[in-house]
Amino acid sequence: ALAAPAIAQSQPKITWRLTSSFPKGLDTIYGGGPTFAKYVSEATDGNFQIQVFAANEIVPGLQAADAAAAGTVEACHTVSYYYWGKDPVWALGADVPFALNARGRNAWQYHGGGIELFNEFMAKQNLVALPSGNTGVQMGGWFRKEINTVADLQGLKMRVGGFAGSILSRLGVIPQQIAGGEIYQALEKGTIDAAEWVGPYDDEKLGFQKVAPFYYYPGWWEGGPTVHLMFNKGKFDELPESYKSLVRTAARATDSDMLSKYDWLNPTAIKKLVANGAQLRPFSQDVLSACFDKSNEVYAEIEAKNPDFKKIWDSIKAFRKDHYLYQQIAEYNFDTFMMSQQRNKKL
Amino acid sequence: ALAAPAIAQSQPKITWRLTSSFPKGLDTIYGGGPTFAKYVSEATDGNFQIQVFAANEIVPGLQAADAAAAGTVEACHTVSYYYWGKDPVWALGADVPFALNARGRNAWQYHGGGIELFNEFMAKQNLVALPSGNTGVQMGGWFRKEINTVADLQGLKMRVGGFAGSILSRLGVIPQQIAGGEIYQALEKGTIDAAEWVGPYDDEKLGFQKVAPFYYYPGWWEGGPTVHLMFNKGKFDELPESYKSLVRTAARATDSDMLSKYDWLNPTAIKKLVANGAQLRPFSQDVLSACFDKSNEVYAEIEAKNPDFKKIWDSIKAFRKDHYLYQQIAEYNFDTFMMSQQRNKKL
Numbered sequence: 001a002l003a004a005p006a007i008a009q010s011q012p013k014i015t016w017r018l019t020s021s022f023p024k025g026l027d028t029i030y031g032g033g034p035t036f037a038k039y040v041s042e043a044t045d046g047n048f049q050i051q052v053f054a055a056n057e058i059v060p061g062l063q064a065a066d067a068a069a070a071g072t073v074e075a076c077h078t079v080s081y082y083y084w085g086k087d088p089v090w091a092l093g094a095d096v097p098f099a100l101n102a103r104g105r106n107a108w109q110y111h112g113g114g115i116e117l118f119n120e121f122m123a124k125q126n127l128v129a130l131p132s133g134n135t136g137v138q139m140g141g142w143f144r145k146e147i148n149t150v151a152d153l154q155g156l157k158m159r160v161g162g163f164a165g166s167i168l169s170r171l172g173v174i175p176q177q178i179a180g181g182e183i184y185q186a187l188e189k190g191t192i193d194a195a196e197w198v199g200p201y202d203d204e205k206l207g208f209q210k211v212a213p214f215y216y217y218p219g220w221w222e223g224g225p226t227v228h229l230m231f232n233k234g235k236f237d238e239l240p241e242s243y244k245s246l247v248r249t250a251a252r253a254t255d256s257d258m259l260s261k262y263d264w265l266n267p268t269a270i271k272k273l274v275a276n277g278a279q280l281r282p283f284s285q286d287v288l289s290a291c292f293d294k295s296n297e298v299y300a301e302i303e304a305k306n307p308d309f310k311k312i313w314d315s316i317k318a319f320r321k322d323h324y325l326y327q328q329i330a331e332y333n334f335d336t337f338m339m340s341q342q343r344n345k346k347l
Numbered sequence: 348a349l350a351a352p353a354i355a356q357s358q359p360k361i362t363w364r365l366t367s368s369f370p371k372g373l374d375t376i377y378g379g380g381p382t383f384a385k386y387v388s389e390a391t392d393g394n395f396q397i398q399v400f401a402a403n404e405i406v407p408g409l410q411a412a413d414a415a416a417a418g419t420v421e422a423c424h425t426v427s428y429y430y431w432g433k434d435p436v437w438a439l440g441a442d443v444p445f446a447l448n449a450r451g452r453n454a455w456q457y458h459g460g461g462i463e464l465f466n467e468f469m470a471k472q473n474l475v476a477l478p479s480g481n482t483g484v485q486m487g488g489w490f491r492k493e494i495n496t497v498a499d500l501q502g503l504k505m506r507v508g509g510f511a512g513s514i515l516s517r518l519g520v521i522p523q524q525i526a527g528g529e530i531y532q533a534l535e536k537g538t539i540d541a542a543e544w545v546g547p548y549d550d551e552k553l554g555f556q557k558v559a560p561f562y563y564y565p566g567w568w569e570g571g572p573t574v575h576l577m578f579n580k581g582k583f584d585e586l587p588e589s590y591k592s593l594v595r596t597a598a599r600a601t602d603s604d605m606l607s608k609y610d611w612l613n614p615t616a617i618k619k620l621v622a623n624g625a626q627l628r629p630f631s632q633d634v635l636s637a638c639f640d641k642s643n644e645v646y647a648e649i650e651a652k653n654p655d656f657k658k659i660w661d662s663i664k665a666f667r668k669d670h671y672l673y674q675q676i677a678e679y680n681f682d683t684f685m686m687s688q689q690r691n692k693k694l
Binding site for chain 2: 044199200268322328
């Protein structure tokens with residue numbers, strides 16, 4: 001049943017601050033914050049205002065969740081795998097290697113209990129987390145030379161973060177931490193051999209193809225990464241019921257909006273990149289299989305000592321098996337046929 | 348800029364009626380109506396109520412849009428291709444053969460101007476239409492015997508509607524109109540040879556595998572069909588700005604919710620169907636290519652005489668080419684690898 005307070009109480013004037021993990025230049029992923037704020041403000045005649053701050057305006061991008069948990073700000077817009085160093089469970093909320101594509105992740109989150117499972121863990125961090133964006137599968141990154149076999153990964157200095165880096169390091173890659181703005185120069189000088197960023201639309205702006213022309217796919221460590229809104233738990237719990245519901249609805253609309261926007265923008269970007277010299281390369285089955293096996297080794301190690309991780313990962317894995325069983329029937333065959341027509345220039 | 352009326356004016360008490368094209372038994376697709384109504388009611392503390400009526404409670408399912416246009420009800424939840432007989436432009440709002448998958452459709456609708464283009468046409472029908480659901484690619488239907496070549500379509504009596512039926516008829520199929528509740532018996536008696544319904548989750552409830560065991564895919568006439576909320580234009584235009592924005596946000600959240608729900612439910616259903624005797628069969632390349640060519644013939648004929656159709660179809664086609672170019676890179680390769688692991692029982 002709905003709470004039925006007087007109208008004046010049901011739309012109290014509230015102003016929140018939201019810190020984003022993203023710079024404004026990553027306009028699509030950063031844009032999720034302003035989009036969400038707009039939906040909420042409009043639906044409340046401006047009574048519930050959420051001011052959005054880009055990375056570094058209040059705190060650095062990688063401290064966004066900490067700032068929301070501490071109450072420095074009421075909300076943040078971030079990717080939970082940034083915080084996997086605290087506990088790998090954080091990564092499960094966003095994405096981990098060889099998990100679900102975007103549609104699978106959404107099915108699991110919204111109807112498979114994923115949001116509730118992740119929030120059991122987030123409550124311990126003093127946060128409430130709602131999905132509010134997805135990039136689709138990312139690219140595997142930019143490489144100065146071709147990677148044909150697992151042996152080619154040996155000694156490769158690659159700008160790659162978190163979970164993926166820890167798996168790649170078991171195959172001889174030397175993960176590097178480099179800020180976004182310094183990647184180009186590091187590739188140009190040869191300080192690093194490879195770097196992953198996001199996908200065509202964001203990558204195109206940085207011109208990596210000029211210094212590392214081989215553009216590999218897929219980014220197997222991010223098959224459909226969720227971007228989250230996270231709220232200070234006390235502040236969220238205090239909201240009137242109408243605002244809580246609106247926040248959930250607006251987050252959900254934002255979630256869908258970001259993926260659609262990337263899906264709209266990426267095709268044009270990939271054409272530009274190829275026209276400007278990018279050379280598309282799929283990771284070989286050999287490389288993908290080795291990465292898959294190493295990922296499973298890492299999962300087994302974490303599961304053995306982290307029951308929170310095991311609980312959520314078991315839930316994802318159970319659905320993953322059924323999702324890819326189902327998706328290979330009608331969806332895959334429709335797409336395969338349409339792609340064959342595209343290659344035959346019949347579209 | 349936001350209108351800034353007094354609070355009491357900004358959340359006026361409104362009760363609308365929404366007629367659904369679906370019976371309650373199709374709980375996922377019907378469910379979009381109640382889900383949307385819940386989002387709107389909760390965010391307004393119950394001030395904006397939308398009462399949802401199943402098909403036939405107010406008007407028959409296939410008259411839902413007419414009832415909203417006439418103002419008999421303020422809103423309906425329906426699939427616009429039901430009305431393609433009035434004008435084939437209606438079908439473009441939902442889906443047409445060999446168009447876009449669900450992600451592509453959303454990209455085009457939300458960021459490619461699709462919603463605006465369709466609403467230029469809908470305004471002439473006295474309606475405002477917002478996407479609010481998707482089933483994902485549908486199945487090709489249930490067949491009593493195998494379809495291996497185009498010749499096997501000759502004389503086939505198939506329960507299949509609208510646009511797809513008109514294309515299949517050019518390949519010798521005899522389209523039949525049969526209400527959902529009568530399909531089983533018609534297949535059992537052999538009055539018809541084949542029938543399409545929706546997809547595994549809805550089909551499983553009706554037990555078609557017992558009378559027509561060959562379950563074909565993909566449903567090439569519905570690669571990612573949009574279900575719409577449609578509003579009487581005058582009633583929608585009269586809403587306060589805050590309600591208009593909320594309706595858009597809630598429709599969008601509903602759009603995403605339905606697809607996630609089908610994606611969650613279909614895998615379990617397909618396993619049950621196969622366990623109970625359904626035999627999965629892909630349409631052959633020969634059959635798909637013939638249907639694709641006939642579809643293009645039909646499109647060319649309509650475009651030649653219907654400028655509204657040509658304008659929207661040109662817009663879809665332009666994006667379709669780029670969408671399938673892009674999707675075959677990272678998305679397709681990630682999915683292909685994961686599906687191969689699924690078949691190798693490694694997930």
